[in-house]
Every structure is written in structure tokens, then in C-alpha cells.
Amino acid sequence: MQYQIKEADILLFQQDFNLSQTLDCGQAFRWKAISGGYQGYALNHKLILLQEDEHLFRFCQTTEKDFLEIWCPYFDLFTDYSFYKNLFSTDETLQQACNYAWGMRLLRQDPWETVCSFILSQNNNIPRIKGIIERLCQVKGHFPSPQDLRNFSVPEAESLRAGFRWKYLLDAANKITQREIQLDKISALPLQEARDALQKITGVGPKVAECILLYGFQRLEAFPLDVWIKRVMERFYPKGFPEEFRDFAGVAQQYLFHYIRTRPDT
DNA sequence: TTCCAGGCGTATC
């Protein structure tokens, strides 16, 4: 971790990190490109993050404490991504994907925000998911807690234009506030039990559960199979995804997702 | 106008 405090900002020198590849690759929906970088949120922590050089980043108006306790974990800066790249380099398709999306990092997102985000993602497209989540945060002026969400009035709920997914959000909020689902206990569960627990939420099926486990709980073996990854599987892995990558299949999936979605010509 | 989007619930067999 190579950083220095520069007035009210933190300057970070970092390998294997690119903002658009990390923040615009379908894992998070609250970051907007601005001149020179991105601005966005991790739950309710706001950040303006600028890319000043290939390996130089400016965390604007950030204390050292927030940088170390919030943003380093969020951007997974304590993980060496050359490990993944070396591991995946034995597979031609994955090597190309890593080469293309060389600066993608798996964000460590808030579990509740991740539950909401990926409930809203189903049968939806990324620009519209972003819009719904932006409106979701406008109701209270911050990302709503499960209790906030239960208290939404009918007009507030309708303002989201989330369609049939609103009732799923509400079911998640209800089951979490009533502790029928305990998000703080998910991490301790074996993978299959964690899947089953999340799928007790109406509107959370196999794919959304994998996304929540991968992005919200860092279960790197979770492998979300959406329409894009199904195309990858049909085209490059007709015999199934290589077993040797099983423990980090979710990381591989993220490189492949960004690759296939933004380089459909290849 | 029709199709599609980081799917899932429900009905039916």
C-alpha cells in the first residue's frame, strides 16, 4: 500500500487498478463518470476518485482513517491481483479477458446494498438499474435501511419505477428486519446454506444469490450465470468451466463478463 | 412495433 496525504486528499500509487473497468463492469451501480474520474458511494460514504496517471489515483477530501477503513477494503486494495492473472493465464480465453480488463477489481460492497442492487438487476439492463437505485436513494436522501424501505409510502415506492421488483425489495426488507434472514450470519455459513438462506427472499433466485455472495460477501467461488456468461460458456467452455479455477470462479467470471459485454466482436 | 435487459415465481406435466 503506497499512498501519501496531500492536503485534504489521499494520493495512491496502485497496480492492477482502472476506474472504468472496476466501476463500470456491472458489479456496482452508483458510480458516475466525471471529468478525470468517478464519483459515487459505498452505501452512504461518498467519494470523488480521480485517475491522475496510469497508476496514480486521488481520493478527494478523504481522511486517512476513511481511506484505510472504508476505501481500501471497498476497492480490495489489500489483494494482489497478479495472483489471479497468473492463475488464469493457463486458459487462453481467460488470459485474453484479463489482458483486456487488466484493471478490474472485485469491490467489497455492503451486503444490504448488494441484496437490493441485484434484486433490481433481474430482467433489467444496467443503465436502468442505475436509474432505479439513484431514485431509491433520493427518497430518504441516502441509501434506505431495511426499516426505511418498509416505511416508504405508495407514491415513494412508485417513484422508483422498479416495476414488479418493488415487492421483492419489500420482502427482503421485511425478512431482514424481522431477522428471518440474518445478513450478519451469512458469512459463517457453508456456501450452499448461504445460497439457501438468501433464496428465502422472494425475488432472489440462483443467479441473484450468487451475485450477493460474490459482491457482498466475497465468496469468490460464487459464479453468477447470467445471459452474458451463458454466451461465454456456450462459446468458450462447452464442456463446463475449468475445475482448476473453482475457488476463484467468481473472479474469473467478472473478467469474462466485462470482456464479453464490452468486446462483443471478439 | 418488437425485442431485449446481470431472472424469478407460478402453473403444469
Added chain:
DNA sequence: GATACGCATGGA
């Protein structure tokens, strides 16, 4: 367990 269909919304 597998398959077919509807679902809210909005951009292409």
C-alpha cells in the same frame, strides 16, 4: 426436475 409463460419499464 424440466419447460412455458408473464412480469414493469424503457432504450434500441
